[in-house]
Every structure is written in structure tokens, then in C-alpha cells.
Amino acid sequence: MNADGELEKLVEWVEGVRKRVHEIAGEWQDEEGSLIMILHAIQDEIGYIPRGVANELAKATGISLARIYEVITFYTYFRLTPPGNHEIHVCMGTACYLRGAESIQAKLLQQIDLMKAAGGAKDDFQVDCVRCIGCCGLSPAVVMDGKTYGRLNPEDSPEILKQKPGV
Ligand code: FES
Secondary structure, three states, X not given: OOHHHHHHHHHHHHHHHHHHHHHHHHHHOOOOOHHHHHHHHHHHHHOOOOHHHHHHHHHHHOOOHHHHHHHHHHOOOXXXXXXXXXXXXXXXXXXXXXXXXXXXXXXXXXXXXXXXXXXXXXXXXXXXXEOOOOOHHHOOOEEEOOEEEOOOOHHHHHHHHHOOXXX
């Protein structure tokens, strides 16, 4: 595809996103707490809340951009950047935190950096901290792409990452 074709495709995609933001805003406009529901719906569809989408949302709802960013940045669930191919949620709830969740997170990040440096990580990993994931008996626990790993120690990190293809 030539550059004009690429540009046309991009413009079409942006128009589609703009239209969809207005549709979602319209669906939720009369609901209490609608901004959070709208942001959830947008992130479910796009994977994060790009700046342009936040601007469009401000236009569609009349809610100030400052307020929209206030909500996005308050809740750790919302993302301002695209997610990685693999999502890792490190539980930082009390039980996990007391049993070394910080060390596990540090080891995961270190291992991901090492893999990238060695060219061995073909996929991106998104590492986020979350509150209790509901399996405190397995603390400290991590969820990667929906699968829970429990009773971890930092040395388990490489093994968790190896569970994914392409690593
Ligand atoms: S505190 Fe981590 S699962 Fe509950």
C-alpha cells in the first residue's frame, strides 16, 4: 500500500474512533457516574485512552478535559498508553505486599529488561500493580493474561514469563 493509501486508512480509522466516542458518550449521558462508564467502554474497545480520544470525549460530553484526566489518572485501571501484548498484574494488596510483592515486581521488571536487551522478548509485557485480586491464600500472587500464579518468590519470575509463547 502506498503512502496515500496508508493516510486514507488512518483518516478513516480516526473518523471511526471519533464517531464511536460520540456514540458511547450518547449511550451513557443520562447515567450517574457516566464518565467512568464511558471511559471503561472506550478502554474496552481501544485498549487505552489516547489523548485525541480524551479531547473528543470532552467535546462530546461537555466535561472538561481536566476533569477527564483527573478521573483517568486517579484510577489505576485506566491507561494513557497502549497495553503490552501480555498483561501482568502484580497484586499489591496487604497479604501480597507483606509477603514480598514488591520484590516479585522488581524481579519481573528486571527479567523483562534482560530479555529485551538479549533480543529474546518478542512481545511486550505490561506490568501493573493492582489491589487484592481475591486469592490472598495464594499470596503473593500475580496474574498474567488471566492466569493466576500464587505463592511466588522472586526467583519464580523467569518461569512465569516463559509461560508465554515468543519468549
Ligand atoms: S492481597 Fe493479594 S490476593 Fe489478596
